[in-house]
Amino acid sequence: MTGPGTSCPPEVLWLGLDRPADSWWLLLDARERRRARALPCPLIRRRFIVRRGMVKQVLAHRTGLSAAEVTIHADAEGRPMVTAFPRLRFSVSHRGPLAVLALSGDGSRVGVDLERVSAHRVTPRMLAYTLNPRERHALTRLPPRERTRAFHAVWTAKEAVAKATGHDLASCFIRIDVALGPPGDLGGLTHGQHLARDLTRPPSAWPITRPAAPLPGYATALVTLPTSQEERS
Template sequence: MTGPTTSCPPDVLWLGLDRAADSWWPLLDARERRRARALPCPLVRRRFIVRRGMVKQVLAHRTGLPPAELTIHTDARGRPTVTAYPRLRFSVSHRGPLAVLAVSGNGSQVGVDVERVSGHRVTPRILAYTLTPSERHFLAGLPSRERIRAFHAVWTAKEAVAKATGRDLASCFTRIDVTLGPAGRHGGPSDGQHLARDLTRPSAAWIVTRPAAPLPGYATALVTLPTSQEERP
């Protein structure tokens, strides 16, 4: 297997979403405002407006465009893009009051994910369809608390790979195998780099890093896909 390669690391910014939406609403375009109005929950709606406005403000700083004139599209694989700036790549993830934005300016695709660690997700049914056999074997040997943490380390890594490559997340459950070594305290996964491998393509592997969240109880993952590794559809 060819060793995984990395590119210049993207910038990672953490966004606090629990703030008034009034100042961010003018930055949204007509399509984004329709989407916001369609959200049934006021809290979810407010956080969406704040998140979108903050992301556009960051991207506007990178491009020189006024935030209200910046339009976010998606490419053929569903990845966000600013059409006039093809080398500007970014990925956004959010959970509760927290969002994370990864931005690359050199054309490298990026994928980032943040999840709140919770034992409610770690059920036999979910483990069965989201993990590879080797991942299930690794988690089975961990104490309950560390198993929960390890599961979220695997889950966020697969989400990050899916976002960077534009793959369907469901296919990543069975095709992407995440190696969680070396072990941290109590035999659980460390907080350093992990490796995600494509079981169907031995040459494809990605280094997964873990940006430190500003709030406790969150799992994170970041994957950078160098331009040379841009996948064919």
């Protein structure tokens, strides 16, 4: 199994998005402003502006640039980066009024995902689309009240792996297997560590951790992919 190596744990920051957008708008570049204007409603637009501005402010603090000078690009696999600082890697996820930002300063790729937990999402069609047979069987062994949380634990883990590796999410539904804790392990589903295995490249696997969200009703997942693993992915 390829482990996490000697990389430092990523820093995790929580961002509250329901605040005035005016001051953050000044930090966006022309491309980001065009994207904001194209968003379909004022609430989504405001949260995008605040999120992008706050992320750029954090990156500015880490790089020594001014926030207005920070330009976020995508690498060849679509992962965000600041071109002049290739060892500063980060991942962002948001749902509703909350966003989470994970940062690594040693070149390790990171992936973070944040989802609102909803029983309406756990349908037979969604289970068939996102989970492999072993994962679906594991969910059936859980008490009904735990299945929703377990599904979101698997879902967020696969999203986080997709962001860290640069693989598209649809392929991660197939190639990534998430091993959860035993039935009834409610604490493990929220804060414990699970293992995500790449079924197409054994014995590659990554520990998934669960940062505790500051608001109730969220599921989270965080994965770190050191550079040595990245070269093999």
